[in-house]
Amino acid sequence: MSRHSLRMRLVVAVMLLLATVCTVVGIATAVALRHFMIQQLDTDLSSAGGRFVAMQDHGGPGPGPGYSGNFLGPAQAPRTIGVTVVGGTVTGAEMTDRGGVVRDVPADARTALAAVPTDGHPHSVDLGPLGTYRVLASVDREGTVLVVGLPQADVDHLTVLLVAAEGIVIVLALTGAGIVGAIAVRRELRPLEQVAETAGRVSALRLDSGEVDLSERVPAEHTDPRTEVGQVGAALNRMLDNVSTALDARHASEVRLRRFVADASHELRTPLAAIRGYAELTARDRALPPEAAHSLSRITSQAERMTTLVEDLLLLARLDAGRPLERxxxxxxxxxxxxxxxxxxxxxxxxxxxxxxxxxxxxxxxxxxxxxxxxxxxxxxxxxxxxxxxxxxxxxxxxxxxxxxxxxxxxxxxxxxxxxxxxxxxxxxxxxxxxxxxxxxxxxxxxxxxxxxxxxxxxxxxxxxxxxxxxxxxxxxxxxxxxxxxxxxxxxxxxx
Ligand SMILES: Nc1ncnc2c1ncn2[C@@H]1O[C@H](COP(=O)(O)OP(=O)(O)O)[C@@H](O)[C@H]1O
Ligand SMILES: [Mg+2]
Missing domain, CATH: 3.30.565.10 (Histidine kinase-like ATPase, C-terminal domain)
Incomplete structure (x- = not known):
């Protein structure tokens, strides 16, 4: 059994559940979003690759806005990289800048791009200071490997932003849920506290003797059998009914017994007084034989003893019955x-x-x-x-x-x-x-x-x-x- 209160455990359980659900939903969202964005990037990559291949095939600049160099082809997005490889050696490499200016591709990046497999699928490649790139390699009719790459940084950046935003929202939601949950659970469990209070008041009653007024009950609004707390309250009330009946029966039988003892003692007084009186009267007869006189004195002393006993019994019965004392x-x-x-x-x-x-x-x-x-x-x-x-x-x-x-x-x-x-x-x-x-x-x-x-x-x-x-x-x-x-x-x- 846990040492913590039910309230605390309920709130913690709800929070844990909520945290798990939020985390799973958050991860699924991030993974799905990233997947879609990569797909989008791959679509862009294949069209950029198409333009690059066409440019390499025909040579010469094409029409269109943006970059219009004669290596990468027309309308390439900023920071697009194109590399041509012949027999394992890089024969041409170019990269666009934001302003459409052509820049050189660093040597490390060229080597990494030349190693991309020509399987027709896009790959993510780490290009050192240039960041991660999505890269597609293909081979043209003359056996030249054409590698084209688009930066993956935006996708990664967006994913990180999404995860961060989700984290903040989850923490805020959990805090709110914790507070609201604690209040709700407290309110729901309040009837249980009242049931416990009733039981506490009963346990403070003296039930061991005398007539017991066991009128303490759980209030009716907490005895609805459709609710769990109501079932506890109703069960407690039934138990109290039962105990109360038993106590009344015990008290009644005690009273009967005391009355019987008192009545019996009282009734015995008169015949005892008569026995003593007659014994004394007979003892005055001087003509009594000695054995009879002895018997009479025994009768008298035993009658006296019995009188004491009866008086004591009567007194005790009266004290038991709580006869008021003089004060x-x-x-x-x-x-x-x-x-x-x-x-x-x-x-x-x-x-x-x-x-x-x-x-x-x-x-x-x-x-x-x-x-x-x-x-x-x-x-x-x-x-x-x-x-x-x-x-x-x-x-x-x-x-x-x-x-x-x-x-x-x-x-x-x-x-x-x-x-x-x-x-x-x-x-x-x-x-x-x-x-x-x-x-x-x-x-x-x-x-x-x-x-x-x-x-x-x-x-x-x-x-x-x-x-x-x-x-x-x-x-x-x-x-x-x-x-x-x-x-x-x-x-x-x-x-x-
Ligand atoms: N002062 C005492 N010295 C020795 N024994 C005693 C004394 N007072 C009471 N008792 C013992 O306690 C018993 C109970 O006493 P009590 O209730 O007065 O009954 P009773 O005197 O009628 O026997 C006595 O029988 C006796 O054995
Ligand atoms: Mg005595």
């Missing part, structure tokens, strides 16, 4: 203090430490969801580490330019526990470390997925850095409110 200033410092105090009460075997700046760190967001982020991180630091582990919760304000008084905040939860298994992508849904499934009560594998979903809905980022003895979860929240969510909402008509 209010949230005092992260306060939130962290409360969460750590709760965690300390829940996990007395762990040492919790706060590392807060003097000034409160305020971000814009949804306080309830942010609380859940901190709670989930602290619960992990408590449940996935052995007792005695130290957990440090740090908070740093990160000033951002133009944040209108709200600094962005960085929250870190660091523990000295065994660390996260390296092969585990902990932010994936239902991702749980070895043994967590059976060992730890209340482990759903959704905690960090929720953390990530909430933080990203706030326009922030969450990051994990873990090795044995030091596990750090870092949450960065922007101080300024992120772009308002423009996705169509609400997808889920759910009541609390």
């Amino acid at each position: 209010a200033p949230v005092d992260l410092s306060r939130l962290v203090v409360d969460a750590v105090s709760d965690a300390g009460a829940a996990g007395p075997g762990h040492r919790f430490r706060l590392d807060l700046p003097d000034e409160p760190v305020v971000v814009v967001g949804d306080a309830a969801r942010l609380t859940q982020v901190v709670t989930n991180l602290l619960a992990n630091a408590r449940t996935h580490t052995p007792p005695g582990t130290e957990v440090v919760v740090g908070l740093t304000p990160v000033p951002t330019v133009g944040s209108a008084g709200c600094a962005s905040g960085r929250l870190t939860v660091t523990d000295t526990g065994p660390g996260v298994p390296p092969e585990l992508n902990v932010f994936e849904r239902f991702a749980r470390g070895d043994g967590s499934r059976s060992r730890i009560h209340g482990s759903t594998g959704l905690g960090l997925a929720i953390v990530q979903a909430v933080v990203e809905a706030h326009g922030g980022r969450v990051h994990l850095d873990s090795r044995p003895g030091r596990t750090v979860f870092t949450v960065e929240l922007p101080g300024v409110s992120p772009e308002p969510d423009t996705r169509p909402l609400p997808l889920l008509a759910l009541q609390e």
Whole structure:
């Protein structure tokens, strides 16, 4: 493939073609013209020769204008040369001048003329300083060779002039054709650029999630199937139709699935509450045999676990659906203090430490969801580490330019526990470390997925850095409110 643009290649191809055609026509013209002129010269030559022969036969001057010498014969054109040769020796030589004056023929020229074959055909002979001559030799009855010559200079001169004129015309024509061709090709290819622009705009769209408005199309005037560009435009439009339909179908099925998960979670809440309630009620019966009491406590704890799972699923489904978040200033410092105090009460075997700046760190967001982020991180630091582990919760304000008084905040939860298994992508849904499934009560594998979903809905980022003895979860929240969510909402008509 060439590196040059189609426009450039088209223009160059046309120019090359044009140059070839012009050159061929020019050469053919020059050759033909020269051929005709030589023919004309040969006709003149044979009549000049006739007069020369007649003069040699009869002797004496003939009538007529111009030269009227008694060697060459009458009415000879200027610069005509006549030579008589007998037995290889030049016996007479004469040449006319412009004014009809007779001049001598130089010795070199005589020798060259004497050597012309007497075959009855004209020959072109170079006579040195006299230039090229058209020469005809014939033999008379007495065996004298009569050679007559006419200058070929005019023919040569005209041929050169013609070729020069043709060259100039060809160069001018090619320049003009190049300019006009470049403009024409540019105009013809402009629709192709518009097709490319459409494709470019589509490629800049985000098609990976949510409802996609793929309304970009090639304008109708560039979709005429009778033109090549129109075929490209029409094909692109058909492709966009197809992609748009597929994206709509995908979106619809995503929405259906989310609604199903959300509805299912919501529906499960009521029977779960009933199970817990009845289990508690039955447990009050003091006459219960010990095995039954044990079973009841297992029922209660499993129902509680399922409740957590269902709540987590519901929350995730709502975050997926792009439920709008509250956007209010949230005092992260306060939130962290409360969460750590709760965690300390829940996990007395762990040492919790706060590392807060003097000034409160305020971000814009949804306080309830942010609380859940901190709670989930602290619960992990408590449940996935052995007792005695130290957990440090740090908070740093990160000033951002133009944040209108709200600094962005960085929250870190660091523990000295065994660390996260390296092969585990902990932010994936239902991702749980070895043994967590059976060992730890209340482990759903959704905690960090929720953390990530909430933080990203706030326009922030969450990051994990873990090795044995030091596990750090870092949450960065922007101080300024992120772009308002423009996705169509609400997808889920759910009541609390
Ligand atoms: N602080 C931590 N130390 C060690 N492992 C952790 C820590 N936090 C999370 N993990 C690992 O990441 C997994 C996923 O965590 P999470 O999404 O909160 O699910 P869950 O806590 O319900 O198991 C956990 O099962 C655990 O193996
Ligand atoms: Mg967890």
